[in-house]
Amino acid sequence: MPSRAHDPKAFRAALGSFATGVTVITACSGDGTPVGLTANSFNSVSLDPPMVLWSLAKTSRSLPVFMDTEHWAVHVLAAEQHGLSDVFARAGEDKFAGLEVVAAAGSGVPLLEGCAARFECRTSFRYEGGDHVIIVGEVTAFERSSRSPLVFHAGRYARATEHDRSLPQARSARIAGGLNDDMLGYLLGRAHYQSHAGLRELVREQGLSEAQWIVIAALTVQDGVTAASLDAALSYVLDTPCEPILYALLAQGWIAIAGSAGGPPLYRLSESGRMRSVHLLAAAKSRESDLLARMEGDDGLLLKALLRKFITSTNPGLADLWPAEQGQV
Ligand SMILES: Cc1cc2nc3c(=O)[nH]c(=O)nc-3n(C[C@H](O)[C@H](O)[C@H](O)COP(=O)(O)O)c2cc1C
Structure with missing residues (x-):
């Protein structure tokens, strides 16, 4: 059902379907x-001459400056x-406080660093456009970096992310008689297996089982814990109790007993256990960098963001393993 053109809320929402980049436009x-x-x-x-445009709300506090100056710069974030x-979208702030700014030679236009692209422009035309002024400018200089751009869509x-046409279409809706390679469980399981391939061998070389390594990794961030609290923290990944694993690690010198405070023993990594686990964690991080480098652009960051979102939205009530202030291993 079409919305009426004079319904501003619906109009704004419909415009939001058009995904754009985000720029910060500066002048002096x-x-x-x-x-x-x-x-x-x-x-x-226009490509020849190189020209760009943007529109400025007539309510903008910067309007008098852009109506007066001929020079401005567009920063593609x-x-x-x-x-x-966020900073440049807020009114009434010193938007440049704490920013690394360079003044453009000749015009003095403030130039920001770290953008995906930057265009220095000189005003060619200004047009009335309802509650906005449309500013058209000729590009006098530009720069581009390999950083991927910020996108704005639906507010x-x-x-x-690239639309990868070589990937098979999602087939979840297909009625399958058995396991199919589009099932989430299969994808997560296989991704986990493949991402751990190199590390698994290193862990084995250290004479550790995977379960032992999981307990050691947990102890690198939580020193002095009971077997019961490890059981609770690792319930999603270990299907056996931690106590026998802890006894084996004690015997191998990986861990030590930190005390008991009158209760059950508190376990921590031994000195040599900590050194050896740091070595394994460094190998895991380097392996992760190698794997992420094989992905396109920001796909690795996106994958992590989606996995975090998935973990949060499907969490049946598991506690976070890592206290927030300690960061993740
Ligand atoms: C993603 C995004 C895009 C925006 N696009 C425009 C725009 O194209 N033109 C405009 O005048 N304001 C736009 N705004 C709003 C201005 O950034 C905002 O009103 C700002 O406070 C204006 O600053 P000023 O009053 O100091 O000039 C946008 C805001 C956001 C968050």
């Missing part, structure tokens, strides 16, 4: 004060710069 007022705002109305106009977008920030 006559008295040298830097101004800037977040804008996603930026677009290309990188995916990690959503904080910068939210997003990341750009």
Whole structure:
């Protein structure tokens, strides 16, 4: 059912279906004060001469500056710069406080660092556009980096990922008689197996079983814990109690008893256990970097973000293994 064109909320929502990048557009007022705002109305106009446009709300506090100055710069934000977008979208702040800013030669336009691309422009035309002014400019200089861009879609920030046409279509809806390779369990299990392949061998070389390594890895962030608390923390990954594993690790010198405080024994890594586990964790991190480097652009970051989202949304009530302030291993 079509919405009426004069329903501003519906109109705004419909416009939000058009995914855009996010820019910060900066200029310098006559008295040298830097101004800037977040804008996603930026677009290309012409290749020869090189021209771009964007539209500025007539309510914007920067309007007098952009109506006066001929010079401005468009910063196409990188995916990690959503904080910068938030800062420049707020009114009434010193938006440039704490930022690394360089003044453009000649015009003095404030230039920001770390963007996906940057265009220095000179105003060619200004047009009335309802409650906005459309500003068209000629590009006088530009720079580009390999950083992937920040995306804005349906009122939210997003990341750009390539639509990989070589991947098979999702087939979850197909009625299958047995396990099929589109099932989430299969995908997660296989991804886990493949991502651990190299490390598994190193763990074995150290004379450890996988379960023993899991307990050791947990002890690298939680020193002085009881077998029961390890059982609770590792219930999602170990299907046997930790106590026999702890006894074996004690016998092998990987761990020691930190005390008991009148209760059950508290376990910690021994000195040599800590050194050997640091070596294994470094190998795991290096293996992770190798694997992520094989993925396109930001796909590795996206994969982690989606897995975290999935873990949170499906959590049946498991405690976090790692206390927030200690970060993840
Ligand atoms: C993702 C995003 C895109 C925006 N795009 C525009 C735009 O194209 N034009 C505009 O005038 N304001 C846009 N805004 C709003 C301005 O950034 C915001 O009103 C800002 O406070 C204006 O700053 P100023 O009043 O200091 O000029 C956008 C905000 C966000 C978060």
